[in-house]
Amino acid sequence: GAVVSQHPSWVICKSGTSVKIECRSLDFQATTMFWYRQFPKQSLMLMATSNEGSKATYEQGVEKDKFLINHASLTLSTLTVTSAHPEDSSFYICSASKTGTSGNREQFFGPGTRLTVL
Amino acid sequence: AQSVTQPDIHITVSEGASLELRCNYSYGATPYLFWYVQSPGQGLQLLLKYFSGDTLVQGIKGFEAEFKRSQSSFNLRKPSVHWSDAAEYFCAVGGIWQAGTALIFGKGTTLSVSS
Numbered sequence: 139g140a141v142v143s144q145h146p147s148w149v150i151c152k153s154g155t156s157v158k159i160e161c162r163s164l165d166f167q168a169t170t171m172f173w174y175r176q177f178p179k180q181s182l183m184l185m186a187t188s189n190e191g192s193k194a195t196y197e198q199g200v201e202k203d204k205f206l207i208n209h210a211s212l213t214l215s216t217l218t219v220t221s222a223h224p225e226d227s228s229f230y231i232c233s234a235s236k237t238g239t240s241g242n243r244e245q246f247f248g249p250g251t252r253l254t255v256l
Numbered sequence: 257a258q259s260v261t262q263p264d265i266h267i268t269v270s271e272g273a274s275l276e277l278r279c280n281y282s283y284g285a286t287p288y289l290f291w292y293v294q295s296p297g298q299g300l301q302l303l304l305k306y307f308s309g310d311t312l313v314q315g316i317k318g319f320e321a322e323f324k325r326s327q328s329s330f331n332l333r334k335p336s337v338h339w340s341d342a343a344e345y346f347c348a349v350g351g352i353w354q355a356g357t358a359l360i361f362g363k364g365t366t367l368s369v370s371s
Binding site: 144172182187233244249250 | 288290292297298299300302305346350358359361362363364366
């Protein structure tokens with residue numbers, strides 16, 4: 139299989155604090171991981187592409203200083219929401235593509251993290 | 257520009273009736289196509305995917321989809337809908353991978369099942 143986990147599955151934090159979300163590929167190596175954001179009853183919007191060992195590539199309109207992404211190993215990427223505000227409340231989903239050409243055709247999604255900022 | 261269109265925002269189908277969810281894409285090269293399902297508060301579950309070969313693709317839970325290049329479509333079908341199929345359905349397209357390329361998602365179709 140190709141399993142991706144996220145931790146935590148849900149988090150509530152106070153405005154102004156930082157929150158770290160982990161995305162792990164459990165049984166495969168992921169050269170590339172993606173972070174998506176999903177507002178209620180809306181589609182997934184790509185936030186950034188994370189490549190192991192290099193800086194993430196952010197989509198237009200996504201503040202890279204607010205959404206810090208680190209991809210330090212082939213099985214772990216983290217998204218840190220810094221100085222969170224209520225408007226950052228959302229469902230964050232990561233996905234990972236397997237290392238290797240043929241494996242890159244499919245992404246495997248994590249279960250998502252529900253962030254609520256009070 | 258690359259895009260995915262799901263024309264139907266919300267569809268209601270009677271239990272036992274057939275279902276077709278529409279998906280049209282705009283992509284410059286041969287696309288890789290996916291259908292995902294999402295229950296409220298949950299992550300995405302892959303229903304089926306098309307990379308190449310037979311244009312009629314079978315997936316899980318009795319779903320199938322047909323790739324029609326001439327129509328740039330990848331419609332999802334199920335012959336008999338069950339109440340548990342009520343969920344949000346997303347069509348997505350991907351392409352040639354160069355160090356990883358993100359999927360482009362449609363806006364989704366909400367499926368309601370009536371008894």
